[in-house]
Structures are given as structure tokens and as C-alpha cells.
Amino acid sequence: MPKIFIVGATGHIGGAVLELLYRKYPHVKIRALVRDEAKGERLRERYQGIETVLGDNSALDVLEREAREADVVLTFPISSRTQLLTHPRRRPDVRQEPAISALLRGLSNRTPKPYYIHTSGGGLIWDEPNGEPTDKIWDDVDDIQEMQSLPSSYIHATPDALVFSHSPTIHTAIVSPTIVYGLSPSHDHPTPVTLPMALNQIRRLGQGFTVGPGDNIQAYVHTVDMARLYLLLVEQALSPSPSNPDPSLPIFGPQAYYFAASEELPAREYMTSLIDALTHHQTPSLTLKSSEIVKLDPPEISRSKLTKDPDVNAKVLFGMNMRVRSTRAKRVLGWRPVEGGVLEGLREVVGVWGEGERSRGGEKGKL
Structure with missing residues (x-):
């Protein structure tokens, strides 16, 4: 029986992937890393037969051991307990080299070769956050060497x-x-991690914001569409006879990089709709002082300041361009986004976020 090990299964992305994997492969042995027993109990109750192991990205021995026993390893961003205690507002740690190295040690030098599916991010190709548009579109096939x-x-x-x-x-x-x-089927993180970044900044300003004119263009992907991309990769990994309609592009290998994107929006258009959704729901913990959208000064914001301050992070995120083409996934996996658009479901997402705020008694800055 194939064995799958998942790091980050309770997160927004990981939870969506786990849901699809469990539906598709109810009899495959799935083990999931969880930070505490409460999370493990929730997963085991929801997904009968799943096994959980306690740990985080600092539990290197656990990661190596679990990877050694797995045929397929999937990783999604998580933070260690130490990071959470030291930086309680910290978002998932995207630079996890020690944890990644431990997983790779466990997977290396085995026959047959196991599979490692890693989550990166479009932040790799962000430009300077000045709120201006760009014509540059990064293609995960044509531009892989430059990337x-x-x-x-x-x-x-x-x-x-x-x-x-x-x-x-x-x-x-x-x-x-x-x-x-x-929305993700994840119990712990149904709404995207980028949403509170924007909302916390809106809360501090009392209004919506753009960096400069807000004409910068950003790519989006629905979490369930993205989960389907992971599922397609796992299907190839578990198939006794994997198929590839474009043999010139290997599904796995040293250049098997998959952008996940379904549509583009200027930052101002997204922010306008976000303010509309907040006005509609009137969440008590986030009061708008004005419906106007303020322009933040680009010179105060720099790509180099990323990760040093959550307020700066929000400005960087919503001030840069991120334009990509998901060429590889479409050509070798037949992946096609089918979920509704960003703005179409924004009111519902904000509503779920607001319910979470109320259930926590209005604790600010947490999701």
C-alpha cells in the first residue's frame, strides 16, 4: 500500500489538498504532521484511517523518519512552536531549509525513487512594490532558467x-x-493567509489602501483549483503507468516548477471589492473610518524589508506585480482552473473571516 506523508495538512492549502486526496485515495495510508494533539484528533475524526504524528518544522528527526517510510511527501508552509511563541503574529514560515533538508535526507538514495512535492510561492518573482503595472509575465517553462x-x-x-x-x-x-x-475545507484555516495581512493593515488605517496608484497586476488562484494541481501530481506519482501528453516537459525533475494561477487583477480593483465586502458585513472588530482608498507612498516600502514587519509585509504584498503563466501544469497535467473568480466569492470569504473573529471574542490579528 502506498504511503503519503503530509507536512502542513491543517493549513489553508494543505487542508484542501488533504480533502481531495482522501476522497480520491481513501485506502492509501496517509500520515500527517500536526503541532498538537487537538489538531490531530480533529483530523482523525474527520478522516477515518488517517494517522497523525506530533511535531513541527523543528522536529528534524521526526521529519527524516517519516520521509524515510513514505512513497510521497507533500509539504505546505508551517511554523515551529518556537517561532509561534517568539513571534505570535508570524505567518507560516516559508524559509524552512533545515526541515526541507531533513525530509530530503529521509527520501534520498532509495529504490524505487520516492516523490517530493514542495510548496514554494509566487513571491520568487515579485518586483519592487511601487504600485505601477508591468508587462513582464513569468512563464514556468520558458523562464525556468532565469527563475x-x-x-x-x-x-x-x-x-x-x-x-x-x-x-x-x-x-x-x-x-x-x-x-x-x-474558502478551503481546512477546519483550522478556512480563509487565505493573505486576507488577514490586508485586513490588519486596513484596521490600522481605518480604510482601504493601495501602494501608489494601485495599478500593479497580481495573479490569483483558488485554493481548491490549486489543490487539484497537487492531486494531479500525486496521481502521476502513484500510477503504475504515468502518462505525459508532452514528453518534452518531464512531470518531475530538476525543472518541474508549476505556477498556479487562474486570473489577474489590478490591486486597486481587489481592494475596492474588499472594502465593499467589509462594508457589507460590518464586522465589529474592523471599523472603517472612511470608504476612501488611501495611496501609500512607494518610497517608504522596499522589497528588501520583507518579513521584518507585518505592516510592511502587507504593503509589499499589495504593491508588487506578480504575473505568471501556468504553462507546465496545463501541458503535462491537463490542469484547468474551474472555480469562480476572486471577486465573485469575496463577500463570502470575508463573512467567514468575520465569524471567526466573533467566535474568538474579537481577538485582532489572528486567523
């Missing part, structure tokens, strides 16, 4: 290189989400 040559200072560049360096002994693939939207 793999980006400096190690770029977010995701170092862990991505680490993953691909093991492709001689492991079947590797990297999925790179753009800005994730929509």
Missing part, C-alpha cells in the same frame, strides 16, 4: 534550489501558488 538563476536573497530561491538539487535521487516537483483566494 533558477535569481539571487539567494529572493524569497523561496534558496529552498527551491535545495529541493531541485536532490532530483537525481528523488522525483521532485515544486508548486508555486500566486495569491490564494477562496
Whole structure:
């Protein structure tokens, strides 16, 4: 029986992937890393037969051991307990080289070659956050060599290189989400992690914001559409006779990089709809002082300041361009996004976020 090990199964993305995997493969042995027993109990109650193991991305021995026993490993961003205690507002840690190395050690030098499906992010190709548009569109096939040559200072560049360096002994693939939207079946994180980044900044300002004119263009992907991309990769990994309609592009390997994107929006258009959704729901913990959208000064914001301050992170995220083409997934996996658009479901997503705020007694800044 094939064995799948998942890191980050309770998260927004990981929870959506787990839901699809369980439906498709109810009899495959799935083990999931969980930070505490309460999370493990919720998963086991919801998914009969799933096994959980306690740990986080600092439990290197656990990660290596579990990877050694797995045929397929999927990783989604998580934070260690130490990081959560030291930085309680910290978002999932996207630079997890020690944890990744532990998983790769467990997978290396085995016969047959196991599979490692890693989650990266579109932040790899962000430009400077000045709120201006760009014509540059990054293609995960045509531009892969340029992407793999980006400096190690770029977010995701170092862990991505680490993953691909093991492709001689492991079947590797990297999925790179753009800005994730929509609701996830995850119990713990039904709404995207980028939503509170925007809402916390709106809360502090008392109104919506753009960086500069807000004409920068950003790619989005629904979490369930993205989960289907992971499912297609797992199907190939578990298939006794995998198929590829385009043999010139290997499904796994040192350049198996998959952007996940379904549509583009200017930042101002998204922010306008977000303010409309907040006005509609009138969440008590987030009061708008004005319906006007304020322009933040680009010179105060720099890509180099990313991760140092959550307020700056929000400004960087909503000030940069992120335009991509999901060429590889469409050509070799037949992946096609089918979920509704970003703005179509934004009121519902904000409503779920507001319910979570109320259930926590209005605790601010947490999701």
C-alpha cells in the first residue's frame, strides 16, 4: 500500500489538498504532521484511517523518519512552536531549509525513487512594490532558467534550489501558488493567509489602501483549483503507468516548477471589492473610518524589508506585480482552473473571516 506523508495538512492549502486526496485515495495510508494533539484528533475524526504524528518544522528527526517510510511527501508552509511563541503574529514560515533538508535526507538514495512535492510561492518573482503595472509575465517553462538563476536573497530561491538539487535521487516537483483566494475545507484555516495581512493593515488605517496608484497586476488562484494541481501530481506519482501528453516537459525533475494561477487583477480593483465586502458585513472588530482608498507612498516600502514587519509585509504584498503563466501544469497535467473568480466569492470569504473573529471574542490579528 502506498504511503503519503503530509507536512502542513491543517493549513489553508494543505487542508484542501488533504480533502481531495482522501476522497480520491481513501485506502492509501496517509500520515500527517500536526503541532498538537487537538489538531490531530480533529483530523482523525474527520478522516477515518488517517494517522497523525506530533511535531513541527523543528522536529528534524521526526521529519527524516517519516520521509524515510513514505512513497510521497507533500509539504505546505508551517511554523515551529518556537517561532509561534517568539513571534505570535508570524505567518507560516516559508524559509524552512533545515526541515526541507531533513525530509530530503529521509527520501534520498532509495529504490524505487520516492516523490517530493514542495510548496514554494509566487513571491520568487515579485518586483519592487511601487504600485505601477508591468508587462513582464513569468512563464514556468520558458523562464525556468532565469527563475533558477535569481539571487539567494529572493524569497523561496534558496529552498527551491535545495529541493531541485536532490532530483537525481528523488522525483521532485515544486508548486508555486500566486495569491490564494477562496474558502478551503481546512477546519483550522478556512480563509487565505493573505486576507488577514490586508485586513490588519486596513484596521490600522481605518480604510482601504493601495501602494501608489494601485495599478500593479497580481495573479490569483483558488485554493481548491490549486489543490487539484497537487492531486494531479500525486496521481502521476502513484500510477503504475504515468502518462505525459508532452514528453518534452518531464512531470518531475530538476525543472518541474508549476505556477498556479487562474486570473489577474489590478490591486486597486481587489481592494475596492474588499472594502465593499467589509462594508457589507460590518464586522465589529474592523471599523472603517472612511470608504476612501488611501495611496501609500512607494518610497517608504522596499522589497528588501520583507518579513521584518507585518505592516510592511502587507504593503509589499499589495504593491508588487506578480504575473505568471501556468504553462507546465496545463501541458503535462491537463490542469484547468474551474472555480469562480476572486471577486465573485469575496463577500463570502470575508463573512467567514468575520465569524471567526466573533467566535474568538474579537481577538485582532489572528486567523
